[in-house]
Amino acid sequence: MRVASLTDFLLQRIDRNCGKPMNRQLYQVVREAILDRVMPVGLQLPSSRDLARELDIARNTVTYAYEQLMAEGYLETRKGAGTFIADTVPDQIPDAADGGTLRPRKTGSIGLSERGAELVRHAGAYRFQWGAFMPGVPDVSAFPNKVWSRLQNKHWRRSRPEMLTYGHGGGYLPLREAIAEYLRVARSVNCTAEQVIVTSGIHQSIDLASRLLADVGDRAWVEDPCYWGTRNVLTSLNLKPVPIAVDAEGISPGNADLRHPPRFIYVSPSHQYPLGQVMSLSRRRMLLEYAEKHNVWIVEDDYDSEFRYASRPLASLQGMDTHDRVLYLGSFSKTLFPGLRVGFIVVPPTLADAFATGLSDLYRCGQLFVQAVLADFMGEGHFASHIRRMRVLYAERQQLLREAIRRNFGDALPISGDDAGLHMALVLPDGCDDAALCREAQEHGIIARPLSGYYMKPERAKRGLILGYACVPSELIGPSFDRLAALIRPRLPRL
């Protein structure tokens, strides 16, 4: 390539009207030509003065581009001789042994891992996170923003550097103390602050527990149906979730299951997700005795039991455990707001140090400011009073939803899980295609999730709709359900 043809080359590739600075364009065109080996090593470039004249641009522009290219190693100057393309061509790359170039996995062409492709295929998170009848979302519009803002400002005003750097250990101690105190009183959880590990929510809690307690290929019992997130986190860590049937008393392992103890058992005893039943006392005792006998861990997901309408809240499974086999998971997503991303694990004392270390090392924590604000929010009593207010509100909304169901269907469609929580399951007859129904509802602007989608074993799957009522304004519950009912009705067998 001679200087004349170099100039032509550049002129063809530079666009004076594209709005991009000329020095940037020049830099990029030359750089690309070098990387593509269009401009060979050792080629001498014209002086900045000559090139500026040839291209009819300011000399500074050329100088700037040359300097950047020089700084990055594309060009070099030889004393008295001028500017040259530097030798940055890498050595010949050897072929792979055993022809071992990595081929895309059998997961499609974009090159995901097998676990990655599996995760994307079974993705459960929903694009819509607000509206009738989004399950699992509280009424965030009732959150006391002003109080929160005030506490937030207080902490930012007296900002200490320690609060802005990485966290270390199990979280901000005053928050851990506030959580321990709350759990002792409200959930009969047996714990000290040191056992409380502050996470970014249930997902991180499952993730941490799975990595620290289970190895690749280990089995973990999950309820069937269960929360999609649990399954996805376990699978993406290469654990094997074993689906165990649930009955009216909760998880119900058969003798064949019991003969093969898993590494841990993941259960939602206070309000089975998504069906909503409470685990019976004898089932609880069975699980605890089994866990002790076989060195199995129990992971108790207590995601929304603060909102219990029909009776006093039951004590946690953790509180009944006298052999330190239970890890208790909770979250502020349902009691305050999901976007807060604060949850916690209460671990047995023997695991407290390992979990605190694992947390800092795996996730490099922080958000101490948020944790401090939350600690104050609890300490000043706003947490307890917010829960009280919301319990009244959600009870009313649940009542409205139950009335709307009765008005439309009488007793023909059973309701499951309305003792507690933010959602209920409306059970549909076996033949009903609940997934298609939910897609249709979505086209009408109504969110409902199909019960069958929560099952791992298709032959076990009941049909139904998971309906959240907590985040739906009271006056919209009846009308929204009426619209949904109009879509349900044609899909029912003649009653």
Place this chain on the structure above:
Amino acid sequence: MRVASLTDFLLQRIDRNCGKPMNRQLYQVVREAILDRVMPVGLQLPSSRDLARELDIARNTVTYAYEQLMAEGYLETRKGAGTFIADTVPDQIPDAADGGTLRPRKTGSIGLSERGAELVRHAGAYRFQWGAFMPGVPDVSAFPNKVWSRLQNKHWRRSRPEMLTYGHGGGYLPLREAIAEYLRVARSVNCTAEQVIVTSGIHQSIDLASRLLADVGDRAWVEDPCYWGTRNVLTSLNLKPVPIAVDAEGISPGNADLRHPPRFIYVSPSHQYPLGQVMSLSRRRMLLEYAEKHNVWIVEDDYDSEFRYASRPLASLQGMDTHDRVLYLGSFSKTLFPGLRVGFIVVPPTLADAFATGLSDLYRCGQLFVQAVLADFMGEGHFASHIRRMRVLYAERQQLLREAIRRNFGDALPISGDDAGLHMALVLPDGCDDAALCREAQEHGIIARPLSGYYMKPERAKRGLILGYACVPSELIGPSFDRLAALIRPRLPRL
């Protein structure tokens, strides 16, 4: 157990002076006795009136405890006959097949998994996160708190429910746009907002990329030495980090390495962590060509290149990649403050959907408020001006540290990596026990991390100290280093 002995039993276990409410104590003692099978199934309890008299407590107290026990299923009433211990004894638990009770793993007695025990053993996160010479921590006391608070309040005032619920997809779009714009200009990264995935920092970015791109047992090249966090995240996901030597030009795979392409290559080309050299252009070209030839992903960790003192910042490796093999990782931990927990991955367009889905599904995102505040902070120019201010400040502090080193040791101890970033490496002679030195320094209130600890291959490990200067007040740098020097000196061979 007869009623009389039951009363004795309760009297022995109830403590009127312990401050715990009597109804709670009664509930707990009876519950425990049932769970421990001290009170047998079918045992009749005295009426609340009788028991209250026997224990000399209020009848209401007994009634409350009975009701709670009844609600939880421990007691039952039989019509007209009274209150009895309910049958909640679980069925006989079958033995495990093949005597398969899970034994604690060979990881000590507390029952961690092998990967969990490995993680705890190699934990790298440091208890102290602030002070001379903490590496990797910016001067958070210079952060413009007031501006941040103002933006925060603005968003909380006009709070929309969507901002408080779960996030979905790759993050808050205006923030992704602001990041893309910034990266295009400042780092020559080639991207649109859709390619930007907002994470909670480098750790989550590595975690997500590892799960989506690599399976159990896959190999990933890492620089040796490298950041401890990378290694720990990879290992806890059962990838095999393969340590590749670095030389003055950056990562330097030998022919034996090159013949076995890994699943991905993890590099810090702008400022090798922790040694600090910049990857040469020919090494960059070699990596890119190799990645294209063998379908290997490159993960570029660009953790602190905003702070470059000696020359203009180099373009990112991502910007040179014409075959979509590079994932670019960045973070606001060094530019703003670590506790913010916001980072990002820029992925090739083909991976954008999968990464957005994986993010929501694995971690259930949120913190949209924080993302909105950050988007405004960038949009209003505070981000750029904060970086400019900090660059001047850190350059000054680096200069002070270099002077203190020269004052104490002349040119006897080489300094590595002082072109950019928040830390430098002070290289010590081979025989020097840098780990012991750092422990000693810590006893004197000085933080330094041993260079040898960052190596995976011990025979390769250089000795030295990783010294952060960004978060140390200028006036403390000289005196703090003098104290450190007094500890270094006796460990040096006679010069």
